[in-house]
Amino acid sequence: MQKVITDDMDALLNIFPPHIKTPLLKQTDISELLEVVIDLGREPEARFPKREVVLDKKEIDTSDIEYVVTRIGEFGEDNRAGIERTLHRISAIRNRRGDVVGLTCRVGRAVFGTIKIIEDLVKTGKSVLLLGRPGVGKTTMLREVARVLASEANKRVIIVDTSNEIAGDGDIPHPAIGHARRMQVATPKLQHAVMIEAVENHMPEVIVIDEIGTELEAMAARTIAERGVQLVGTAHGNTLGNLMMNPTLTDLIGGIQSVTLGDEEARRRGTQKSILERKSPPTFDIVVEIQERDRVAIHPDVGEAVDVLLRGIPPGTETRWLDEQGEVRIEKLKAEKAVSVKNKKIARENKAIKLFLFGVNKSRVLQIGHEMNIDLDIANSLKDATMLVTSKNYYRRRPQKVRDAESEHIPVYVLRGNTPPQIRQFLSTMNSAGDQGKTRDVQSAVVEAEEAVEQVNEGGEAIELSPQGAYIRRLQHLVAQRNDLKSHSTGRDPNRRVRIFKERMR
Numbered sequence: 344m345q346k347v348i349t350d351d352m353d354a355l356l357n358i359f360p361p362h363i364k365t366p367l368l369k370q371t372d373i374s375e376l377l378e379v380v381i382d383l384g385r386e387p388e389a390r391f392p393k394r395e396v397v398l399d400k401k402e403i404d405t406s407d408i409e410y411v412v413t414r415i416g417e418f419g420e421d422n423r424a425g426i427e428r429t430l431h432r433i434s435a436i437r438n439r440r441g442d443v444v445g446l447t448c449r450v451g452r453a454v455f456g457t458i459k460i461i462e463d464l465v466k467t468g469k470s471v472l473l474l475g476r477p478g479v480g481k482t483t484m485l486r487e488v489a490r491v492l493a494s495e496a497n498k499r500v501i502i503v504d505t506s507n508e509i510a511g512d513g514d515i516p517h518p519a520i521g522h523a524r525r526m527q528v529a530t531p532k533l534q535h536a537v538m539i540e541a542v543e544n545h546m547p548e549v550i551v552i553d554e555i556g557t558e559l560e561a562m563a564a565r566t567i568a569e570r571g572v573q574l575v576g577t578a579h580g581n582t583l584g585n586l587m588m589n590p591t592l593t594d595l596i597g598g599i600q601s602v603t604l605g606d607e608e609a610r611r612r613g614t615q616k617s618i619l620e621r622k623s624p625p626t627f628d629i630v631v632e633i634q635e636r637d638r639v640a641i642h643p644d645v646g647e648a649v650d651v652l653l654r655g656i657p658p659g660t661e662t663r664w665l666d667e668q669g670e671v672r673i674e675k676l677k678a679e680k681a682v683s684v685k686n687k688k689i690a691r692e693n694k695a696i697k698l699f700l701f702g703v704n705k706s707r708v709l710q711i712g713h714e715m716n717i718d719l720d721i722a723n724s725l726k727d728a729t730m731l732v733t734s735k736n737y738y739r740r741r742p743q744k745v746r747d748a749e750s751e752h753i754p755v756y757v758l759r760g761n762t763p764p765q766i767r768q769f770l771s772t773m774n775s776a777g778d779q780g781k782t783r784d785v786q787s788a789v790v791e792a793e794e795a796v797e798q799v800n801e802g803g804e805a806i807e808l809s810p811q812g813a814y815i816r817r818l819q820h821l822v823a824q825r826n827d828l829k830s831h832s833t834g835r836d837p838n839r840r841v842r843i844f845k846e847r848m849r
Contacts, residue, residue, distance in 0.1 A: 349452065349453045349455075349519070350374070350430075350450055350451070350452040350453075351426075351428075351429040351430070351431065351451075352373065352374070352376075352450070354426050354428075354429045354431065355379075355426065355429070355431045355448065355450060356368065357414070358410075358411050358414040358415055358426065358433075358448070359379070359410075359411060359448075360406075360407050360410045360411075362398075362399045362401060363379070363381070363387050363398050363399060363407070366396075366398040366399060367379070367389060367398060370389065370391075370396065372391060375391050375392055376389060376390075376391060376450050377390045377391060377392060377449070377450060377478070378390050378447055378448055378449040378450060379398075379447075379448040380445075380446070380447055380448075381403050381407065381408065381411065381445065381446045381448070382403060382436070382444070382445040382446075383403055383404070383405065383408060383444040383445060384402050384403065384404075385402060385403055386398070386399060386400060386401070386402060386403070387399055387403055387407075392740070392741075393740050408443055408444070408445075408446065411433070411446055411448070412443060412446075414426075415433050416512045416513070418435055418443075419506070419530065419531075420530045420531060420532075421505075421506060421530075421531050422434055422435045422436075422437065423435075423506045423507075423508075424512070425451075425507050425508075425511060425512025425513070426512055427511075427512050427513035428511055428512070428513050428515060428517060429451060429511055429512065429517070430451025430452065430453060430486075430508065430511050430517055430519065431448065431449065431450060431451045431512075432448075432449045432451055432506070432507075432508055433446055433447070433448050433449070434446070434447045434449070451508065451511070452483065453483075453486060453487075453517065453518075453519030454480075454483050454487065455487065455490075455519070456487070457480070457483055457484055457487045457636075458484055458487045458488055458491060459665070459669075459671060460637065460639055460663050460664070460665060460671055461484075461631055461639060461641070461663070462491065464629055464631070464641070464643075465488050465491070465492060465575060466491075466492070466496055468573050469573065469628035469629055470568055470573055470574040470575065470626065470627045470628050470629070471488075471574075471575050471576075471627065471628070471629045471630075471631060472574075472576055472577070472578060472595060472596075472627035472629070472630050472631070472645075473485060473575075473576070473577045473578075473631050473633060474577070474578060474580050474581060474582060474583070474585070474586065474630060474631065474632050474633065475577075475581060475632065475633030475634070476581050478739070479633045479634075479635070479636065480633060480636045481553075481577040481633060482508050482509060482553055482577070484633065485509060485551055485553055485575065485576070485577060486509050486510075486519055486520060487519075488551065488575050489502050489509065489520045489521070489523040489549075489551045489575075490519060490520050490521035490523060491521075492523070492549050492575075493520070493521045493522040493523035493549075494521030494522045494523075495521075498548045498549050498573075499545075499546065499547045499548045499549070500522075500523035500524065500547060500548070500549045500550075500551060501523070501524050501525075501526060501541045501545055501547040501549070501550050501551070502516075502520060502523050502524065502525045502526065502550075502551045502552075503526050503528065503534065503537050503538050503541055503550065503551070503552045503553075504525050504526065504527055504528065504553070505528040505531055505534045505537075505553065505554065506531075506553075506554075507527065508553060509525070509551065509553055510523075510525040523551070524545070526540070526541055526545075534552075534557075534560055535557065535559040535560045535562070535563040536563075538550065538552060538560065538563040538564070538567060539563050539566060539567070542566075542567050542570055542572055547572060548572065548573060549572065549573045549574075549575065550567055550572055550573070550574055550575075550576075551575050551576065552564070552574065552575075552576040552577075553576065553577050554577055554578070554579070555576050555577070555578045555579075555592065555595065556578070556579050556591070556592070557591065558591050558592075558594075561591065561592050561594045561595050561626070562594065564576065564595060564626050564627075565594060565595075565626045568626045568627075574626070574627065576627075578592055578595060579592070580592070581632065582632050583596065583630050583632065583642055583645070583648060583649070583652070583658075584652065586630075587599060587649065587652060587653075588812070588815075590813070590817065594623075594626065595625065595626045595627055596621075596625045596626070596627065596630070596645050596646075596649050597621040597622060597623050597624060597625040597626075597645070597646060597649055598621065598622035598623055599619055599620070599621060599622065599649075599653070599818075600619070600620060600621075600622045601617055601618070601619060601789060601818050601821045601822055601825070602617070602618055602619070602620045603616055603617050603822075603825045603826070604616050604617075604618065615789075615790050615793045615794075616793060617789055617790070617792065617793040617796075617822050617825070618653075618789070619653045619789055619818070620650075620653065621646065621649050621650055621653065624646060625645040625646050625649065627645055628644070628645060629641065629642065629643055629644075629645065630642040630645050630648070634749075635664075635741075637664055637665040638662070638663070638664040638665075639662070639663050639664075640660045640661070640662050641660060641661040641662075641663065642658060642660060643661060648660075659675065659676050660675075660676045661673060661674070661675050661676070662674045662675075662676065697720045697721070697722040697727060697728050697729045697730070698719060698720065698721055698722060698728065698729075698730055698731075698732050699721075699722045699724070699725050699727075699728035699730070699731045699732070699744075699748075699753075700721060700732050700733075701731055701732070701733040701737060701742070701744050701745070702733050702734050702736070702737035702761070703732050703733060703734060703758065703761055703766070704761055705721060707761075707763065707766060708721075708732075708766055708770075709721070711763060711766050711767055711770060712770055715767065715770055715771070717770055719770075725744060725747055725748060725751075725753070728748075728753060729753065729754075730753065730754045730755075730756060731744065731745065731748040731753055731754070731755045731756070732755075732756045732758065732769065733745060733755065733756075733757060733758070734757070734758045734759075734760060734761045735757055735758065735759050735760065736760075736761075738755070738757045756769060788808070788809070788811055788815045788818070788819060789818055789819065789822060791808055791809060791819075792808060792818075792819040792822040792823065792841065792843065793822055795808060795843045796822060796823060796826045796828060796843060799828055799843055799844060799845055800826070800828070800845075804844075805842055805843065805844030805845075806842070806843050806844070807833070807840055807841070807842045808840050808841045808842075808843070809840060810834070810837060810838045810839060810840045811839075811840065811841070816832055816839070816840070816841050819841040819843075820832075820841060823841075823843045828843055828844065828845060828846075829843070829844050829845065829846045830842060830843045830844070
């Protein structure tokens with residue numbers, strides 16, 4: 344099926360005052376409009392995929408904000424509102440008194456045919472989890488999944504629509520969801536309860552859920568899957584690896600626990616005594632990482648992929664994309680090739696860090712590096728670099744340099760802004776990582792904790808481990824606890840670390 348796009352653009356344009364609407368109508372590429380930003384005391388701005396446009400030199404005042412607010416639906420507890428029977432989303436920024444001082448008016452589009460690239464997966468009846476950065480099209484794809492399964496596969500589909508982004512604002516769902524039914528959620532805090540209610544009251548074959556983000560929602564998803572209902576949802580995180588590092592959502596992919604092996608078993612496996620293992624079968628059978636709107640990476644067996652990642656080996660993935668003729672192309676990355684990619688990445692990490700600056704002021708970076716007594720090596724071309732540094736403004740435009748870096752597995756560091764404080768924070772983080780030798784992954788962090796336990800048990804003093812995030816520190820505390828030792832976290836982020844010691848006898 345060829346892609347057909349409907350965006351109800353007139354309904355969105357009609358909520359703006361004339362001095363914003365008129366210049367919008369003059370944009371030749373208005374069909375590609377992403378959002379309109381209105382902030383008190385600032386010029387109104389329209390954002391497109393590759394550019395931003397100031398719509399009027401006149402600064403926004405309270406009457407402009409009020410003009411828009413009176414023409415849209417009511418804001419919920421998540422500060423989101425909509426326009427009835429459209430997919431547009433208006434998000435509010437409030438001051439301390441609760442007054443609206445800013446609006447982000449995001450265009451909602453129904454894109455029919457957008458799931459061609461994964462249609463065979465969702466029709467298998469297996470539960471599918473979609474991951475990807477904000478704005479890459481997760482919700483658009485989710486909406487089309489609901490329509491295809493309900494109207495073409497003739498399944499009983501229930502959409503749990505927390506912010507009315509999937510089926511639109513108002514009581515009548517948008518036609519883009521086909522014959523799927525929609526359950527609205529009064530407040531985001533009740534999303535997990537509505538998920539369970541949908542199963543118990545309406546006997547669905549499929550439940551569609553956007554933005555699984557809390558532990559209660561992850562538990563509700565597992566309960567639904569265990570009842571034999573197919574789940575199709577999205578979660579916060581760009582990749583499967585991101586999800587494994589998120590302690591709130593790891594249950595979606597089976598959960599991760601630290602296990603202490605016996606001496607004989609550890610020797611048989613050729614590992615340390617403390618290892619990480621998956622706790623249970625994953626809630627979702629398949630994970631789809633949306634890299635671009637027409638390009639995805641697929642983990643067809645989530646349990647196997649997690650097990651392989653915990654052993655420090657990149658899993659084999661299946662990459663799919665649409666060619667210029669709209670045909671699906673598939674490339675399977677086998678385990679051997681995945682290991683080769685990892686080895687190249689490790690070799691790159693072991694080299695001295697060479698920065699390729701894209702959209703970042705070179706002289707400013709060198710000056711701040713000099714002030715911090717950090718010797719910097721700036722690469723003149725991407726092929727000589729071990730890291731690309733760019734700003735958020737450049738990164739969200741997805742220029743060719745960024746895409747090239749990601750395809751070559753070169754790390755990309757995104758500064759919030761091209762400002763001295765942001766550059767200083769980045770150089771401080773990079774210098775800290777350099778002092779540690781290299782960034783440790785989850786497995787090596789647990790190994791480090793195990794080695795510290797052995798040294799303390801042999802009569803050593805208290806040992807401080809390398810700085811880690813909250814989730815890894817929790818695993819390191821668990822290693823100490825299993826070996827009857829004490830531990831606590833010390834220091835401040837990003838240098839907060841675990842200290843392992845024996846309790847002194849009184």
